[in-house]
Amino acid sequence: MSETTDQPVVETPQGAGKPDMIVLEGVEKIYPGSEAPAVSQLDMAIPQGEIVMLIGPSGCGKTTTLKMINRLIEPTSGRILLDGKDVTHVNGDQLRREIGYVIQQGGLFPHFSIADNIGVVPKMVGWDKQRIRERADELLHLVGLEPSVFRDRYPRQLSGGQQQRVGVARALAADPPVMLMDEPFGAIDPITRDRLQDEFLEIQRTVGKTIAFVTHDLQEAVKLGDKIAVFATGRLEQYDDPNTILTRPANDFVSDFVGGGAAVRRLSLLELSRLELHPIETDEKAVGNSNGSPVAEVDASGKPVSWRHLPGADAAGVALVTVPLSGTVYDAVDVMLDGSASLVAVVDEEGRPQGVLHWNDLVSGLRTRERDA
Amino acid sequence: MNFLDYLATNSQQIVFLTQAHFLVVLIAVGIGSAISVALGLAVSTGEPDPRRFSLDWFATGIREGGLVFTAALLTVPSLALFALFLPITGLGITTAIIVLIIYTLYTVLRNTVAGLTTVDRAVLESARGLGYGRVRRLLTIQLPLAWPVILNGIRVTTLISISIAVVGAVVQGPGLGILLLNGISRIGAANSFYQVLAGTLLCLVVAAVFEIFFAIVQRLTIPRGIRV
Numbered sequence: 160m161s162e163t164t165d166q167p168v169v170e171t172p173q174g175a176g177k178p179d180m181i182v183l184e185g186v187e188k189i190y191p192g193s194e195a196p197a198v199s200q201l202d203m204a205i206p207q208g209e210i211v212m213l214i215g216p217s218g219c220g221k222t223t224t225l226k227m228i229n230r231l232i233e234p235t236s237g238r239i240l241l242d243g244k245d246v247t248h249v250n251g252d253q254l255r256r257e258i259g260y261v262i263q264q265g266g267l268f269p270h271f272s273i274a275d276n277i278g279v280v281p282k283m284v285g286w287d288k289q290r291i292r293e294r295a296d297e298l299l300h301l302v303g304l305e306p307s308v309f310r311d312r313y314p315r316q317l318s319g320g321q322q323q324r325v326g327v328a329r330a331l332a333a334d335p336p337v338m339l340m341d342e343p344f345g346a347i348d349p350i351t352r353d354r355l356q357d358e359f360l361e362i363q364r365t366v367g368k369t370i371a372f373v374t375h376d377l378q379e380a381v382k383l384g385d386k387i388a389v390f391a392t393g394r395l396e397q398y399d400d401p402n403t404i405l406t407r408p409a410n411d412f413v414s415d416f417v418g419g420g421a422a423v424r425r426l427s428l429l430e431l432s433r434l435e436l437h438p439i440e441t442d443e444k445a446v447g448n449s450n451g452s453p454v455a456e457v458d459a460s461g462k463p464v465s466w467r468h469l470p471g472a473d474a475a476g477v478a479l480v481t482v483p484l485s486g487t488v489y490d491a492v493d494v495m496l497d498g499s500a501s502l503v504a505v506v507d508e509e510g511r512p513q514g515v516l517h518w519n520d521l522v523s524g525l526r527t528r529e530r531d532a
Numbered sequence: 533m534n535f536l537d538y539l540a541t542n543s544q545q546i547v548f549l550t551q552a553h554f555l556v557v558l559i560a561v562g563i564g565s566a567i568s569v570a571l572g573l574a575v576s577t578g579e580p581d582p583r584r585f586s587l588d589w590f591a592t593g594i595r596e597g598g599l600v601f602t603a604a605l606l607t608v609p610s611l612a613l614f615a616l617f618l619p620i621t622g623l624g625i626t627t628a629i630i631v632l633i634i635y636t637l638y639t640v641l642r643n644t645v646a647g648l649t650t651v652d653r654a655v656l657e658s659a660r661g662l663g664y665g666r667v668r669r670l671l672t673i674q675l676p677l678a679w680p681v682i683l684n685g686i687r688v689t690t691l692i693s694i695s696i697a698v699v700g701a702v703v704q705g706p707g708l709g710i711l712l713l714n715g716i717s718r719i720g721a722a723n724s725f726y727q728v729l730a731g732t733l734l735c736l737v738v739a740a741v742f743e744i745f746f747a748i749v750q751r752l753t754i755p756r757g758i759r760v
Contacts, residue, residue, distance in 0.1 A: 231661055256663030266658025270676050270755035280662055313757035329662070339661075 177206035178243075180337060180369035181228060186237030188223050197223045199393045201237070205386075207336075210363060210370040212380035215390030215416070224390070225339050225373045229258045241337065256280055259338035259368070263345045265326025267314040273299070273325055274310040280333040298328035301365070303358060320351040327359070331366065340372040344379065356382055377417060381405065382430070389413050402433060426489040431482065431505050436514025439463075439504060453515050455479060455504060462510040469502070481506045484513050491516050538726040546711070550734045553707035554741065556700065557693045560629045564636030565686045571598060572644030572682075573670060595645060602638035610635070610699045618703055628697065628705025635696050636689040643685025647678030676755050683753070687746045694739050698731070708734050 181204070188198040198220040205211045213221040226232040228239060230251045239247050246254050267276050277298055278291040286294070296306040302324040314322055323343060330338055344352045344359075360383060363370065374380050380387045381401040388398045389412075396416075397409040408414035440454040441463070453470065455463035465479045480498035482491045484507050491503050501518045539546065575595040577588040605613075613631050621627040651674050659669045701709025708731045715727030 229661065231657075252663045252665045254663070255661055260658065260661030262654060262658050262661065264654060266652075266654040266661075268655060268659070268673060268757075269652075270757040272757065279664075283663060315757065326658075 177208065179204040179240075180207040180242055181205040181371065182238075182240040183224070183228070184238040184240065186224075186227060186234045186239060188220070188227060188232060189235045196235070196393050198227070198234075201395055203388065203395060203398060205369055205371060207369050208367045209385040210372055210383055212384035212387045213371060213373045213390060214375065214377065214380045214387060215396075217375070218392065219390035220393040221373050221388075221390045222341060225341055225371055228337075228371060229255045229260060229339055231255070256284055256333065257335050257337075259330030259335040261323075261326045261330045261338065261340045261343045263342045264319060265314070265322040265329075265343075267322055267325055267329070269314050271313075272310065273304075273312050273314070273317070276314065276325060277329045277332050279329065284333055286333075294332060295328075298331055299325075301331070301362060302328045304328075319347050320355060323347060323355060324358075327362070331362075331368075336369060338368045338370045340370060342373055342375065345375070352379075359383065389416055391416075402429075405429070426487065426492055429488040431486055431488065431491060431516070432484050434488070434516070436505055436516060437520070439512045439515045441512060453502065453504075455512055457512070460510065463504050463506070463512045477501065479504060481510070481512075482516075483508070488516075488521065492521070533723065533726075535726050535729065538723050539730060542730075546730055546734065549706070549708050549710055550738060553694070553697055553709075553735070554738050556625065556628055556632065556705065556707050557690060557697050557738070557742070560632030560697075561636050561686060561690050561693055563629075564633040564689070565640045567633070568637050568640035568685075569644050569682060572641050572648060573675065576645070576648045576670065576674070598641060599638070599645065602634075602641055605634050606638045610696045611702065614699060614703045614705075623704045625706055627703045628700035628707075631700065632693050632697055636686075636693060639689040639692070640682065640685045643688075644678065644682050647681030647685075648674050650681070651677045677758065680750075680754050680758065683746070683750060687742075690742050690746070691739055694735055694742070698735065708738070 183201050183203045186198065186201045186203075187196050189196045197218075201220075201224060203224075213225060215221050223232055227234045228241075230239070230246070233251075234247070237247075238245055241254075241258075267273075268279070271279070274292065274295040277295040278286075281291045281294060295310060299306040299309055304321060304324055309317070309321075309325075314325070317325065326343065330340075344355050347355065356379065372383060374383075381404075384401050386399060387401050387404045389396045389404065391412050397404060397413045399407075399409075404413065405417055408417055438452045440452045441457045441461070453466060454468040456465045456467045458464050463479055463481065466475075466477055469477060478498045478500050480494045480500045481504045482494045484505050491505070495501065495503050495518055503516050504512045505514045505516060507513050533541075572595075575591040575598070577591045577595075610631065613634065614627060617627045617631055621630060648670075655673065655677070656669065659673050664673065697705065697707050698709040698712055700707060701713040711727050711731035711734075715724045715731065718724045719728075
């Protein structure tokens with residue numbers, strides 16, 4: 160572990176250039192009556208506008224760490240800086256009003272209407288009624304709930320997924336620069352969870368908050384995180400971008416945690432959008448260049464229908480299969496096996512080709528990464 | 533003279549005693565509930581950390597001690613308690629109300645503590661996380677959510693008080709106990725049974741009025757989002 164106090168433990172290219180919004184300096188938590196620290200000498204910096212996923216087994220200190228950021232749990236020692244300001248000793252209640260907080264199942268107040276739930280923090284910090292009402296409607300819209308339908312309802316009239324959206328809206332209400340999320344999607348069925356995660360990323364693209372997010376789900380960590388912090392019994396084992404965590408685990412613990420031996424499992428964690436794809440051509444002029452890129456025949460709407468030319472192969476004998484860019488390498492492999500094709504065209508939401516993934520690239524790519532690790 | 537004749541002849545006295553009975557119970561339950569709810573709120577804590585000494589320990593001590601003490605008071609026979617207060621507060625309404633207040637304490641305190649501690653922890657945690665201070669959280673989140681349970685305690689204690697208030701007649705406390713006591717002491721004499729019957733039936737009427745009263749209070753004070 161790094162002993163420096165004002166640098167992130169691991170510098171990553173993504174973090175460079177952005178100021179650090181949340182900085183933990185030598186933060187330690189020893190619960191009363193317990194010998195071993197729950198979190199020991201933690202140094203961590205979260206750059207502005209990034210989502211950092213805190214992950215690890217139960218009792219690893221990830222939730223303690225999250226709750227020390229807004230001082231729901233008071234650190235035993237160390238310093239917490241928020242946007243450069245030391246908040247280790249400021250009034251905790253005031254501090255928490257400036258930090259969004261979302262917990263599992265939203266933790267909505269059952270006796271408040273949805274609009275009132277969203278308005279709690281603005282009300283506490285003294286916004287006028289009109290502004291609070293407008294803000295609630297705006298946020299309901301943002302999280303995909305029709306204000307006229309939902310604003311006067313009560314939490315028990317909403318499904319778990321809807322409650323969770325309101326929970327996110329409530330955390331965003333007073334426009335805090337920082338959001339803390341404690342397994343917000345943990346108790347939600349997998350299909351709804353997947354959709355909520357997508358919407359969450361969509362919202363984050365709009366609001367650009369600095370987010371610390373506790374999860375126990377590696378899939379979720381890889382999907383949502385700009386960075387992942389892997390914890391083990393109070394220590395930060397690795398703090399890096401998802402790709403590095405997966406492909407170059409820092410030690411045996413992280414390697415075990417991400418399931419280092421299971422190469423197939425890793426496929427489902429690698430999103431196609433995170434990979435460097437081979438170019439694909441749809442232009443007729445590309446024909447004849449035998450060393451060039453694959454060329455696909457497209458229909459009127461720009462969707463590829465068949466291969467016109469494949470470098471070093473007979474285009475007519477290979478079926479053209481596609482996989483959406485939002486899928487994972489696992490999906491791509493599935494499609495290739497299914498269509499007996501040695502390559503797959505990766506397409507965007509409109510079905511237009513974005514690139515090509517070769518069976519061989521995939522295998523050699525994985526092999527290369529294993530050698531790196 | 534039949535029962536209806538009896539009622540007609542003595543209607544003025546009967547109506548007066550019924551009103552007095554209602555008011556004595558209302559005052560005693562009102563004061564007793566205010567004390568119990570206030571105490572329950574004051575000593576409500578999170579769960580005190582068993583590994584560390586803090587103020588929460590005192591609150592917990594007062595709470596548990598208070599529950600044991602008021603429970604013990606509840607088991608003292610009402611006749612005895614009225615008699616015990618006689619030398620201190622004398623005959624009349626003061627003694628009657630003090631004793632009734634003592635009997636309301638346990639039920640309301642117990643329900644207040646139970647109501648406050650059973651509020652969903654996730655709700656309380658999110659309130660803390662959003663910057664609710666302790667007092668604000670207690671008054672705007674915990675109390676409204678515990679209110680149905682507390683109100684139920686008050687309702688139960690009211691019904692108990694209606695019957696205990698009858699015994700208050702032994703210290704010349706106002707209410708229907710006067711009819712009953714009078715009737716019982718002259719049992720066999722003219723109209724004595726009618727007196728007992730009237731006292732009993734009107735206690736039921738008082739109870740019915742309180743039930744209607746509580747139904748309205750419940751409707752008005754329980755927040756819409758948690759109404760069942």
